[in-house]
Amino acid sequence: MGDEVKVFGCWASPFSRRVELALRLKGVPYEYIEEDIFGNKSPLLLQYNPVHKKVPVLLHNGKPIAESLVILEYIEETWKSNPILPEDPYDKAMARFWAKFIDDKCLPAFQKAVLGPENERDKAREETRDCLKTLESALNGKRFFGGDVIGMVDIAANFVGFWLRIIQEIAGVELLSAEKFPALFEWTDEFVGCSVVKENLPPKHKVWTVIKARLDQTMTAQTKSSE
Known part of the structure; x- marks a missing residue:
């Protein structure tokens, strides 16, 4: 069995x-x-x-x-085939560090930058750009965070690779751009362009609809609370 x-x-x-x-x-x-x-x-x-x-x-x-x-x-x-973590203990520890950095630092900043109270958004957007700058430095010229293949950090950063660009389009705020973060922006194209990743992503138009509704709902609630 x-x-x-x-x-x-x-x-x-x-x-x-x-x-x-x-x-x-x-x-x-x-x-x-x-x-x-x-x-x-x-x-x-x-x-x-x-x-x-x-x-x-x-x-x-x-x-x-x-x-x-x-x-x-x-x-x-x-499941040992196609490892998503490096074999070297130090490299493995660093991959875990960056995955945790994404969840603990980046994602909360991204959320506040778009959905936070209006008077806190500018600060959160600066924090978001700092996080993106740090992530770009972690790429360090590699094709993927995992080197030549997708690893745990790439998987953890899937929000940056796909969802973030949709969100910033809808919200009309530029956080990740090719001009400011060329290596990270190129990584998003590489990541989303991989067939196994592409097959695993939800349809962009459906994600757009859900996020737009969530943003509209948040803005309406914030407007009402400030009246």
Whole structure:
């Protein structure tokens, strides 16, 4: 009997897509279960992730693992083919460092830059540009953060590679550009252009619609609260 692998996710979530991309890179077959994270979370999701009650959740032979970066580590340790982490202990530690930097520093700054209170947005946008500058330095002239192949940091940075450019278009604010961050901008094209990544991304027009609705909702709420 082979492995039974299921992914509880949401089609528009970059965190869910991280898990699916890692499994696809390693050639691991899995069953995908779509969750309605905004309205009606399934009893199974709440059972398998009672702490955070959110996607993604990886179910491997009946055992649940939550949190996307934790899941990526588990996938790497369980399926050895096509590694997403370097073999060298120092390089491995640095990959983990940059993946955590993306989640702990970059993503909160990006969110505040677009969805935060109006009087805090300028500061958050500067912080976002600082994060992008730091990420560009981490690329250090390489094709991918993982060198010649996509690795854990590239997977963790999928939001920058795909979602960020859509968000800044809708919000009318320039955060990532070819002029300011040429290497990082080129990386986004390289990353999204990879066939395995492209096949794993949600349709741009659908993402656009969801993000536009979320932004409009946030702006309306902020306007009402300031009246």
